[in-house]
Each structure stands twice: as C-alpha cells, then as structure tokens.
Amino acid sequence: MKVSVIIPAYKPGHLAEALESVFAQSYTDYELIVVNDGSPCDLRNLLEPFIQSGRITYIEQENRGTAAARNRGLAEAKGEFIALLDDDDYWPADKLEWQVRHLEEHPDAGVIVGDVDWVDDAGKIINQTPLREGPLTFENLFAKGYITSPGQTLIRRTFISKRHGFDETIWGADDLDLWLSLARSTRIMIVSRLALYYRLHESNASHNSLAMCLNIQRSLQKHLRLADARARTGLRVKATRWLFGYVGGIAIREWKARVQRRQWSNSGKYIKAIGWMLRGALPEPALLASVCREILPARCTMRHK
Numbered sequence: 001m002k003v004s005v006i007i008p009a010y011k012p013g014h015l016a017e018a019l020e021s022v023f024a025q026s027y028t029d030y031e032l033i034v035v036n037d038g039s040p041c042d043l044r045n046l047l048e049p050f051i052q053s054g055r056i057t058y059i060e061q062e063n064r065g066t067a068a069a070r071n072r073g074l075a076e077a078k079g080e081f082i083a084l085l086d087d088d089d090y091w092p093a094d095k096l097e098w099q100v101r102h103l104e105e106h107p108d109a110g111v112i113v114g115d116v117d118w119v120d121d122a123g124k125i126i127n128q129t130p131l132r133e134g135p136l137t138f139e140n141l142f143a144k145g146y147i148t149s150p151g152q153t154l155i156r157r158t159f160i161s162k163r164h165g166f167d168e169t170i171w172g173a174d175d176l177d178l179w180l181s182l183a184r185s186t187r188i189m190i191v192s193r194l195a196l197y198y199r200l201h202e203s204n205a206s207h208n209s210l211a212m213c214l215n216i217q218r219s220l221q222k223h224l225r226l227a228d229a230r231a232r233t234g235l236r237v238k239a240t241r242w243l244f245g246y247v248g249g250i251a252i253r254e255w256k257a258r259v260q261r262r263q264w265s266n267s268g269k270y271i272k273a274i275g276w277m278l279r280g281a282l283p284e285p286a287l288l289a290s291v292c293r294e295i296l297p298a299r300c301t302m303r304h305k
Contacts, residue, residue: 003030003096004079004157007087008069010039012046014088014199017123019050021090021197027097030083032056033073038063067166067174070150074157074165082157084150088199090123091151095195099154102191110159110186111179114195116148121201131190138183139231141176142220143238145246150175152196159186172208173215180223209250210266213273216243221276233283240280241287244294248277252294 005022009015022032034056036043050056061072070084081100085091099112106112113136118127129148136146147153163181166174182188220239224232240248255270274295281288 001029001031001079002100003027003081003083003154004073004077005030005032005083005085005096006070006073006077007032007034007085008037008066008073009034009043009087010037010063010066011087012039012041012043014090015043015046018085018087018090019056021093022085023055024093025091025096026094027100030096031077031079033076034058035069035073036060037066037069065168065171067168067171071165071168074160077157080157082155082160084153084155086149086151088201089149089151090197090199092194092197096154098191098193099195102189103154103156106187106189108187109189110156111182111188112154113147113188113190114152114193116152116196116198117194118200119197121199123197123199125197126200130192133190133192136179136183136188136190138180138223138227139235141180141183142224142235142242144242145176146190147175147179149196149198150178151198155182156186167219170215170219172212173219176216177219177222180219184226209247209254210269210273212247213243213251214269216247217273217276236280237284237287240277240291241284244277244281244287244291248273248291249294252291256295256297 007018032055034047036059038061044058044060047056047058051058057076059072059076061069074082081103083096095114099114102112103109113131115130117125118129120126131146140146159182163178167177168174170177179188224235227235251270251273255274277291281291
C-alpha cells in the first residue's frame, strides 16, 4: 500500500463528495480510512455500502476534534505516504498521482504542497491562490499561512510518525504546529499545481477568531523558542504581521464590539491575544501603529480637518 488517505468525518453534508473525489483518483494504490469523530449523525449507515465492499476502513471514536481523529487514522495507516482530506473538501482527480510522483522523484523531500482553489457551498470557485514554487522553510512559515489545509499536502509517513502526529491541544492551529515541526526535520516543497478544492463556509475553524488567534500564538511561541536566538525578533515581527492580517484584526474588532455592549466574558483572553500582537509589533513602528489604530476607538483615529 503506497498511500493512506485519512478523512476525519463529523457532518455528512459534503462527505459523499469528498469520498467520490478519492475514488475518482487516477492513482489507485491507496487505502481510505474514515474516522467518525463522534458525529451526532448516523454516519455508519451512510457509509455501510463502502464498509461492506471494503472500499474504506471505518473507525468510530467519541468526539475529540479533528486532530485526534487524524491521529487515530494515522495509528491505523499502512502506507508509505499520508494524504489528509477534510470531510467537506475534495480533490482534483490527479492529486495523488502527481504528488506521489514528485516525492518518489525527490527522496530528500518529506512533504509536497500543492495549490488550492477556494469554493463555495455549491462547489463554485470563488478564489484561487497559486503558490510560488520552491522550498517552504521554517522561517517562511512565520511570515504567511502558505498551507491552507492539510488536504493540499502529501507527507512521508516516517516523518509524521516520528513527530507523533498532530498536537490535539492546539485547536485550529494543530496543522501549523505540524508544518513548523516538520520544516525543522525535512524539506517541504511547493509545486504550483492544483491539489485541493477548499470549501469556504461559516463553520470553518478560521471563523472563530479568538480561539484561532490564541492557538496560532501558542504554536508560534512554541517554535520561536526553537529558532536561532539572533532571528527570533525578526520572526516574531513577521508572525505578528501575518497573524494581525489573518485573524488578529478581526479579534480586536470583536473585542471592541463586546466592550461597547458591556459583554465582559472572555475579556482576559482577548486582552492576552492583543497583548501578544502589541509586543510582537514593537520593533516595527509601522506595524505597531496599525495594531494601535485598530485598538483605538474610531474617533481617536480620525484626521482633524
């Protein structure tokens, strides 16, 4: 078995489409492992024909989150390569073929990353984000969210197994933590070729801005300690710039709206997240000014006529 495909499943809405995109792959030397992460829906009944035919290996666990479901699948995986797919996304038909071929041709690479097309609930393409080909280094990962989803990657199992999979305590940022860890032990290569259709909807983890902000900060801080001491300040600034543009600004605006409504729950968490960005922005005046402008009430940032 060359490839182990792992799908953590919770909602049945787009699961059939995800499965069909695997079955439609031009590369066929794979096993498909579906992990039911404590779904309230009767996923087993939905998947029974695939279970009975042997097209999938079906596993059930209590609801512990996507990272735990992926780790459960990894424990069962037999393939040389690991391919991860979320239950609401889907692949182009040649995804496994070209990524397997690339890793076979480049034995020094442990992870291959492809492009993502963003689609709406109906599968219509709403955005395309082609990546620049080349190595994705440990330092690069502090500057930008290059990898939207694990579904656009293919990973050598030896590396992810040595690392013991995903950190189940870092919700929503467990994949960033994995890439930062793998980047210190193997080469991550970007190839500008489509690897995933990523579905954008309200239940995406990135819509929970406070939790995402805090957990990304946890992951970044963890790996900053492992960086060269001389590079840490610069990496922290890059990370702050990226985080602020990604979910940090949203979290600040949410906090301001909650303060106006006198909603004090989670205030400490918001302040912690904002404080991390302020400290990270200190060495760069322009970035610090941007963060401060977002924090201050609108009337304080208006220009006087």
